[in-house]
Amino acid sequence: MSQVLPSPARPTSRAFDVLEFLSRYGTLIALVLLIVFNLIFTRNFATWQTLNVNLTQVCTIVIVAVGMTMVIATGGIDLSVGSIMAIAGALAPMIFLGTLFPVGNIYLGVTLAIGIAVLVATLLGLFNGWLIAQFRIQPIVATLVLFIAGRGIAQVLTNGNLQVFKVPEFQWIGLGRPLGIPVQVIMMVIIVIAAAWMLRRTGFGRRILATGGNEKAAELSGIAVKRVKLAVYAISGFCAGLAGLVVIAINSASDANLVGLGMELDAIAAVAVGGTLLTGGKATIIGTLLGALTIQLVRYTLLANGVPDAAALVVKAAIIILAVWLQQQGRVR
């Protein structure tokens, strides 16, 4: 039986709601606390080098997590991002090294390599979206297909061989430092700003949130829900492809077994810690950025203070649980 209750207005005169406040600003507070802690206890923390190390490491997670944020905003999830990174990472060297087809000019080769790898990644994302929108397969199952098959495809492409290369023209995207700022950091900043702007200011952003917030209502308002879903998974694939290229550029090598391994979970963790609702309908790109930075900084803090990486994983898990719990507290109110 349906109980129709007027939804009570939020209590406005409540003196100070700690949980509400924490659920909104928790990630930012955690990040600030971490920085303060490090400034006091970690040696050589306030240096360009530390900043650079942390930013370079966090870049790929942020780029993938931006795409993931949009997918999650529609109420979905994308498990295939790590595998898509591996495919993009396997494909690009085959093109600029000329193993796939001969390319005369290295600049042409690098352009083609980046273009084709990212295009393929986008198409793979589109394939995810197609499974989900057209056949109404649950996102977690639909993207599991490429999660499993994708890494296999990457290995078949490369015959399971490690591709080692030294191509500065390509590796600029991972190692270049215009004005002393790493290229991938610039890339990350552009993507974050573009995505945040899109989500807030464009009709497409509104459609994403409406689809995730109430799919039926969105459809009844004339929104082409299927197209929205296709688009967000394609964007997620695009971001993953880009991140895959950055990873191999930094490593000077592409190993289909390792590129993007576990990335889907890091990205989802960043999104969750950042305050995006995992059920969809509410998303914050800046939150995702802060979430990724927090997780990164926790790991760095523990490592810099002599805690082994294995233990850092446990702390990471604890942070995720705390973040999700706070989110729920914020919602109940």
Next chain:
Amino acid sequence: MDDAPLLAMSGIEKRFAGIPALSQASLLVRQGEVHALIGQNGAGKSTMIKVLTGYHRKDAGEILFEGKPFEVSSPQQAQARGISTIYQEINLVPLRSVAENICLGREARRFGLLDWGAMHAEAERLLARFKVRIDVRRPLMDFNTATQQMVAIARAIGFSARLVIMDEPTSSLDDQEVRVLFDVIGQLKADGVSVIFVSHKLDELYQVCDRVTIMRDGRTVRTAAMAEIDKLTLVSQMLGRDVSKAEGHATAFTDRPAGKIGDTVFSARHLAARQGVADVTFDLRTGEIVGFAGLLGAGRTETARLVFGVDQPRGGTMQIVGTPYAPAAPSAAIAAGLGFVTEDRKTEGIVPELSVAENMTLALLPRISRNGVVDEKQQRDIVARFIKDLGIKCSGPNQKIRELSGGNQQKVLLARWLAMQPRLLILDEPTRGIDVGAKGEIQRLIRRLADQGLAVLMISSEIEEVAEGADRVFVLREGRSVAELSGEAITETNILAAMAHGHSSQTQEVHA
């Protein structure tokens, strides 16, 4: 027949979050009778059944079953004590075999292992009682809905049920299957098993039930033998409208149209859908409020969904200002100038996490975007205008819609469509679940919109809303438009009569 009741529920009270769902409700079911339980949405039927089967705990009252106090804390326990429920959506396991479904929870065992032979024999024996002969080894999902329902009933009997509750059992059955079900009910009755039959199809009730309990607003209004109560009385008591009493004004729909009723905007002929709509014909004119009246399940919402392109019709034609119209999706309907305020605000209307402004401009997005970017200024202006025009009470356009009261949410949803300047607006239960004040405001607003030339299709289960608000009324009954009333003929009496009998003396039959 033994006159001592099998089940006696009395003085039942149940509140949800302080809102009473049942107050002093009672239900008496005799041994071996088929007892109809009827009432509007929210009348308390389902709550009553859920209290009985232990799904909800009652706050007060007494339940006697076979003369003894009956207190269970789960439907499983109720089943073990002899009360089985068969729900609308059959709650069986589609992938397991028929025999497994029938014996689930009381499997035959031998030496600690499942005794398949005994279970198959048991299943066949139970089904044979209803003249159903199927291979009980095959998975349940291989069979049609009617057979699945028989399996559910057989399962109930297998638990030696003394009382079987059927919640709208015929809603997904065809005529042939309904006949089989009624045979089964006859069989149960002959065996001394009682049945509580929840349905909105009046003809069925008269066909199969012995007595009826009518509920309204959480109370038991009347219990009577089916033979003693005619359809009209049944419907009026269910809706709480006394046919004999003089009719006063109960809504804010005060006057008849001030504007001019113009040309036909929309017409539908012989609309039919896979479910719920069999043959609906109606038309709408500019400046006019057309009301859809009918009992639950009469096909009103289903028809609206066809018109708006949410579902696809299986037969019939539609026209908008004389040109054929067949929307493949809501977006096509919107492009044709339609708007649809749905019955269920929460699941089909609001996007809870978005703001008042974002909710209001959801359908309008393409028109206020330039190159995909939302024109914030234009949005602000439009939203501010509607907040003022409709008197939407909110802290500002950026407040989340879920924080608003039901009435104000409804106004935002109305604004969502009004901003589109539609020529036809469908309102499904526009005032359900909102407080009296807001209700009046919305009713006055609907009148004003029609007077400005909008064609309005208003679906309402509140008979006074249709009678006082609509300029013309179509009465739907079991998926068919059975009567059209206009002018002086729009009275509650006539509407009730058409709902009960399918026609009334003062109506024109809707003809082909």
